[in-house]
Amino acid sequence: MQIGQRPHTRNLWGWTKVVILNLLATAVLTEVLPAQVQSSLPQPIPLPKPTETPKDMPYPGVVELHIDATDVLRRVYRIRELMPVVGHGMHTFLFPEWTPGDHAPNEPLEKMAGLIITAKGSRVHWIRDTVDVHAFHVDVPAGVTQLEMQYEYLGSTGPDTGPVLITPTMLDLQWQSVILYPAGHFIRDVRYHPSVTLPSGWAYLTSLDGGVTAPQPGENTVTFPTIALDALIDQPVMAGRYLKQIVLTETPAPVRLDVAAESPENLSALSEVAKHFVALMPQANRLFGSHHYDHYDHMLFLSDELSTYFEHHRSGENSAPANFLKPSPNSTATAADLSFIVHGYVHSWNGMYRRPAEMWTPNLNTPERDSMLWVFEGLTDYWADVLSFRAGFYSHDNIDEQFSGLAATMTLDAGADWRSLEDTNNDAVILARRPASWPSWQRNMFDPYDSGEMIWLEADAIIRQESAGNRSLDDFARSFFGGGSDSGNVTKTYTFDAMLASLTAVQPYDWHSFFRSHLDDYGQGRLIHSIERTGYQLVFTDKSPGSSPPSGPLDLAYSLGMRVSPSGAIYAVHWGGPAFNANLTIGETIVSVNGKPYAPGVLVDAIRAAESSGPLDLVVKRGRWQHPASIIWKGGMRYPHLKRLPDNAPLLDEILDPISSTVVQ
Ligand SMILES: [Zn+2]
Numbered sequence: 001m002q003i004g005q006r007p008h009t010r011n012l013w014g015w016t017k018v019v020i021l022n023l024l025a026t027a028v029l030t031e032v033l034p035a036q037v038q039s040s041l042p043q044p045i046p047l048p049k050p051t052e053t054p055k056d057m058p059y060p061g062v063v064e065l066h067i068d069a070t071d072v073l074r075r076v077y078r079i080r081e082l083m084p085v086v087g088h089g090m091h092t093f094l095f096p097e098w099t100p101g102d103h104a105p106n107e108p109l110e111k112m113a114g115l116i117i118t119a120k121g122s123r124v125h126w127i128r129d130t131v132d133v134h135a136f137h138v139d140v141p142a143g144v145t146q147l148e149m150q151y152e153y154l155g156s157t158g159p160d161t162g163p164v165l166i167t168p169t170m171l172d173l174q175w176q177s178v179i180l181y182p183a184g185h186f187i188r189d190v191r192y193h194p195s196v197t198l199p200s201g202w203a204y205l206t207s208l209d210g211g212v213t214a215p216q217p218g219e220n221t222v223t224f225p226t227i228a229l230d231a232l233i234d235q236p237v238m239a240g241r242y243l244k245q246i247v248l249t250e251t252p253a254p255v256r257l258d259v260a261a262e263s264p265e266n267l268s269a270l271s272e273v274a275k276h277f278v279a280l281m282p283q284a285n286r287l288f289g290s291h292h293y294d295h296y297d298h299m300l301f302l303s304d305e306l307s308t309y310f311e312h313h314r315s316g317e318n319s320a321p322a323n324f325l326k327p328s329p330n331s332t333a334t335a336a337d338l339s340f341i342v343h344g345y346v347h348s349w350n351g352m353y354r355r356p357a358e359m360w361t362p363n364l365n366t367p368e369r370d371s372m373l374w375v376f377e378g379l380t381d382y383w384a385d386v387l388s389f390r391a392g393f394y395s396h397d398n399i400d401e402q403f404s405g406l407a408a409t410m411t412l413d414a415g416a417d418w419r420s421l422e423d424t425n426n427d428a429v430i431l432a433r434r435p436a437s438w439p440s441w442q443r444n445m446f447d448p449y450d451s452g453e454m455i456w457l458e459a460d461a462i463i464r465q466e467s468a469g470n471r472s473l474d475d476f477a478r479s480f481f482g483g484g485s486d487s488g489n490v491t492k493t494y495t496f497d498a499m500l501a502s503l504t505a506v507q508p509y510d511w512h513s514f515f516r517s518h519l520d521d522y523g524q525g526r527l528i529h530s531i532e533r534t535g536y537q538l539v540f541t542d543k544s545p546g547s548s549p550p551s552g553p554l555d556l557a558y559s560l561g562m563r564v565s566p567s568g569a570i571y572a573v574h575w576g577g578p579a580f581n582a583n584l585t586i587g588e589t590i591v592s593v594n595g596k597p598y599a600p601g602v603l604v605d606a607i608r609a610a611e612s613s614g615p616l617d618l619v620v621k622r623g624r625w626q627h628p629a630s631i632i633w634k635g636g637m638r639y640p641h642l643k644r645l646p647d648n649a650p651l652l653d654e655i656l657d658p659i660s661s662t663v664v665q
Contacts, residue, residue, distance in 0.1 A: 052184040075155035075166040088142040092183040096364035103428035115151040170240030187229040195223040204239040205258040207314040249281040254295040280391035286659040289478035292353035313352035316344030343384035357493040378452010389656035408640030414575040415443035441575035461533035534652035540638040558638040582629040
């Protein structure tokens with residue numbers, strides 16, 4: 001945490017007050033706590049000086065950054081940074097900790113190794129800060145104007161060491177993981193001149209402009225023009241042996257779909273998928289009425305190894321299985337499975353162009369405060385779903401499945417009895433990607449996504465109702481997140497009150513009470529009824545959703561309160577549900593049901609039979625230990641669905657209809 005500086009000046013009375021108060025405080029402490037002052041028990045050593053607070057002040061010179069990315073077999077980048085320095089004495093350099101969009105201090109400091117710093121050919125000692133372990137202090141000798149820093153980024157060798165971003169056929173170069181940068185400056189004030197050497201025969205795609213490949217034979221080095229650090233980390237580089245780019249639109253600004261594959265055959269169905277992205281372009285433009293990038297790249301890595309997801313202003317990092325685009329008789333993949341890419345695209349407006357003020361930070365080591373994650377992510381989820389329908393990733397036949405599932409999730413938030421939705425905004429930091437033992441009781445960072453989406457769905461319906469169909473949340477998208485005109489690559493911050501004012505300008509309403517009640521009040525299932533304003537009601541029947549493969553997991557979340565894999569492994573138990581009350585926990589495996597060996601069909605038959613009579617007696621095991629579990633449940637099989645409310649206008653259908661070109665000029 002950065003600590004604010006004391007004011008430099010005070011008036012005389014101000015100083016006099018401070019002196020008097022200090023004397024009084026000292027007298028009180030001396031009188032009340034003499035034993036503590038004289039204690040021989042351990043006393044704290046003062047903490048080191050906090051790392052320098054960043055200032056909006058240009059850093060002198062340009063940092064030369066070179067990444068040798070040729071060692072893809074060992075998944076290691078070799079990094080060389082030439083860092084200009086002014087003046088001798090102690091300088092501090094930072095390894096990034098926070099990246100916009102990650103919401104937590106997740107940057108992989110543990111992957112940095114081999115740091116050697118030299119100046120004029122001599123080694124310079126560095127010291128890591130013992131509190132801020134991302135800070136490296138370097139005592140620069142007199143007469144030195146440049147430090148040479150060499151180190152490695154040790155890419156994950158498997159999922160157990162973090163997301164894999166380097167494989168023998170492709171890589172996702174995230175600049176924020178391969179830099180040390182100077183403390184004390186906003187990152188927009190630090191300029192970099194980046195270059196990367198790729199394996200022979202590899203190509204690259206990126207939203208970074210102006211890359212020039214060295215003409216020397218056998219060398220595959222691309223050098224980019226000098227760029228501010230905040231713009232550099234916004235634009236990762238996709239590189240690989242098999243790349244393909246499809247231009248989705250040229251107007252009003254170019255948008256491209258960049259794909260990396262493990263083999264050329266895996267790209268064979270790309271054009272089929274691309275048509276949905278082509279349809280997305282006008283829908284996004286009509287929703288927001290503007291764009292805030294000079295061009296945008298959807299990056300898609302097709303790999304069974306490489307796993308990535310990151311939103312940016314000018315590009316989005318995404319991944320899918322290696323054969324995702326390869327037509328196969330067994331393939332169940334559909335365009336709907338790629339709708340997550342739409343989420344990242346919406347972030348170019350919601351999150352990157354407009355960002356909650358507390359979520360914007362001047363450098364990559366200042367903590368982000370996630371208090372408006374429910375807007376940053378919840379509203380993004382909402383518009384990602386809306387655009388996915390409008391662009392055809394989902395057909396209107398999917399309305400039931402898509403929104404009943406979302407609404408039903410609101411019934412599984414047992415933790416809402418003790419924890420407000422507002423508090424769950426902190427979970428990106430609290431959990432830091434660690435799995436939770438009892439997610440439904442703890443709640444987690446995805447509550448702001450799902451609950452946030454329900455809140456914004458209700459807000460859209462309110463605007464449509466209050467304005468008698470004349471306005472909608474689309475108008476708010478254009479006025480607040482579109483901003484009225486194309487601005488280029490800039491970020492504008494906002495507060496909760498500013499957002500309410502903009503929403504009120506679209507439609508007068510008591511928005512403060514509306515949002516605060518959803519954010520602050522307690523109680524399970526508070527948001528179930530939000531969908532009813534849109535002309536639908538959440539109901540439960542024994543008919544399973546059409547897309548559930550018969551051989552897939554058994555979703556008993558809304559009956560027994562648990563989810564079970566095809567082999568009987570229990571991988572989710574709802575806190576307070578029937579399974580929970582029978583002492584079942586995640587990680588156990590069902591051995592038998594009413595004396596019969598476990599099979600999914602045996603359990604389903606037993607649930608149905610238990611409606612009228614009979615027990616639901618399970619035996620479960622964990623390792624060698626077994627125990628019986630008698631579940632009390634007479635509600636049969638239950639799956640969520642939407643039912644039309646005939647007296648209410650079908651607003652949900654209207655919301656999901658594509659915007660025609662005549663509506664928005
Ligand atoms: Zn997101």
